[in-house]
Amino acid sequence: MFGLGAKWRTDGSDRVDRFGGRRLVEDLDGKVALVTGASRGVGAATAVALAEAGCHVVCAARSTRDHPQRTAGTLDETVARIEATGREGLAVPTNLAVDAEVEAMVDTAVGHFGRLDVLVNNAAITFIGDLDIPMDRFDLVMQVNMRAPLIALRRAVPAMRAAGGGAVVNVSSVMHRGGSIGWNNLARAHQYSPLAMYAQSKLALTMYTRSLAEASGASLTALSVHPGLFATRLLRIYGHSGLPGEEAAPILTTLSSPTCAVVDGGYYDGLEPARAAALVGNARARDRLDKLTTRLLGSVLD
Numbered sequence: 001m002f003g004l005g006a007k008w009r010t011d012g013s014d015r016v017d018r019f020g021g022r023r024l025v026e027d028l029d030g031k032v033a034l035v036t037g038a039s040r041g042v043g044a045a046t047a048v049a050l051a052e053a054g055c056h057v058v059c060a061a062r063s064t065r066d067h068p069q070r071t072a073g074t075l076d077e078t079v080a081r082i083e084a085t086g087r088e089g090l091a092v093p094t095n096l097a098v099d100a101e102v103e104a105m106v107d108t109a110v111g112h113f114g115r116l117d118v119l120v121n122n123a124a125i126t127f128i129g130d131l132d133i134p135m136d137r138f139d140l141v142m143q144v145n146m147r148a149p150l151i152a153l154r155r156a157v158p159a160m161r162a163a164g165g166g167a168v169v170n171v172s173s174v175m176h177r178g179g180s181i182g183w184n185n186l187a188r189a190h191q192y193s194p195l196a197m198y199a200q201s202k203l204a205l206t207m208y209t210r211s212l213a214e215a216s217g218a219s220l221t222a223l224s225v226h227p228g229l230f231a232t233r234l235l236r237i238y239g240h241s242g243l244p245g246e247e248a249a250p251i252l253t254t255l256s257s258p259t260c261a262v263v264d265g266g267y268y269d270g271l272e273p274a275r276a277a278a279l280v281g282n283a284r285a286r287d288r289l290d291k292l293t294t295r296l297l298g299s300v301l302d
Contacts (some may be wrong), residue, residue, distance in 0.1 A: 027259050029054035032113040032163075034106065034156070036096065037123030039063040040172070041071025042227065042248040046120055047078050049249035050256065052089040055118065058109040060094040088113075096123055096148040097140055106155035115163040116258045118158045121149035122171045124201070141194075145201035148256070150208060150293065161219050167256045171177070172206045172224035172267065177277045179203035180291060203277055206267055207286045208293075210276075213265025224276075225268040227251045 033050045037043035038059035039206055047057045063069040065076040075091035082089030090112055094105040112117050124145045149170060160166030179199030211223040214223065225247040254260050260266075269278035279285045 002228075011039065013039045015279075027054060027257055028253075030062065030119075031117035031258075032058065033053045033118035033120065033256065034058040034060065034109045034116060034123055035120045036060045036094070036105075038078050038154070039065075039069075039075050040071060042252075043122040044073060044078045044081075045246040045249035048081045048085070049253040050118065050120075051082040051085040051089065052198075053253055053257070054087070056090075056113055057082050058090045058092055058113070059103045059107075060092045060096075061123070062093060062095055063092050064091065074211070076079075090220065096144045096223040099147075101149055102148050103155050106152055106159070110159045116156055116159040117163055117166045119152060119168070119206070120169045120171070120252055121152060121159075121167070122252070123148070124171065124173075124198075141197050142201055145198070146204045146208075149205060151210065154292050155231050157216070157220065165218070165258075166220045167258070168209070168212065168220060169211045169252055169255050170222070171211075171252070172222045172226055173202040174226045174269065175199045176202035176206050176226075176280075177275075179277065181279065181285070183288070183292070185236070203279060204289060204293075206276055206280050207289055210265040210280050211268075211286050211290060221262060223255060223262055223264065223265045223266050223268060225251065225255060226236035226270075226274070227273040228270060 013118050028050065031054065033047075033055040035043050035047045035057060037064045038047045038057075039061035040063070044059075044060065047059050059075050059078045059082070061075055063071070063074045065074050068074055076091065079089035092105050092108050092168065095101050105118070125141060153168065156166075156168075160168075173235045175195070176199055179196070179202060181200060181204065206224040209222050213222040228251070229242060240257065254271060255262060255268065266273045267280060268274060
């Protein structure tokens with residue numbers, strides 16, 4: 001999918017500055033960022049933090065003032081907070097379960113601002129249940145958690161290259177380390193576990209992140225990150241509490257910055273490089289996953 005073949009560097013030369021390797025004095029000033037899941041929680045906090053760092057921010061989610069969801073928070077509220085910083089915010093209502101809407105999300109961002117520099121794939125879902133869960137929910141988890149980020153990348157990467165480079169930050173989870181890929185049953189039909197499905201989606205996203213970094217060279221950087229345990233709906237489903245989403249925002253904003261030296265393609269726990277699942281470093285497994293997804297989706301970097 002990503003045209004693998006670039007060598008994964010281990011000599012320290014993979015610690016690069018974003019945007020063509022140039023250190024920019026203005027950092028994120030005037031850049032354009034796109035954040036998914038930006039109506040509440042970590043996504044909303046990150047969108048506002050990026051604006052405070054100088055970005056104009058495109059906010060994508062389903063919930064708007066006119067069409068609110070069951071959970072609190074709307075794109076309109078996030079955009080108002082962004083504009084209070086003096087930067088421009090753009091609300092793009094998007095159902096990440098619909099391919100065409102994901103494509104339109106990126107196209108709208110680029111069409112409005114004329115460029116795209118940062119993509120934060122933050123949105124994710126899961127469901128409580130077991131084998132009695134409706135089949136369409138199997139598909140929905142993989143659609144939102146894995147397929148939507150890849151479709152967004154397919155549209156975003158050319159725009160980032162045209163802007164001189166960019167940063168992709170994929171929000172993963174420490175749970176990816178316990179995940180596995182259902183090679184012959186990606187939807188895990190007849191053996192559904194919400195945690196296993198979520199872990200698989202985050203493992204796949206982390207694997208794709210490494211492949212994207214290897215294929216992109218100096219044109220952009222990509223990394224995946226477990227920002228920590230925050231007070232999201234996902235965590236509440238399992239009866240746990242977490243930190244306020246505002247505490248994740250500095251992590252994601254820092255990793256998006258052109259002056260933050262990062263391990264390109266790396267997996268981060270907060271701001272520190274961390275050990276990823278073994279499959280992430282397995283080039284043959286990533287190639288197999290790329291080919292499987294290409295049959296389902298097409299090449300992200302076409």
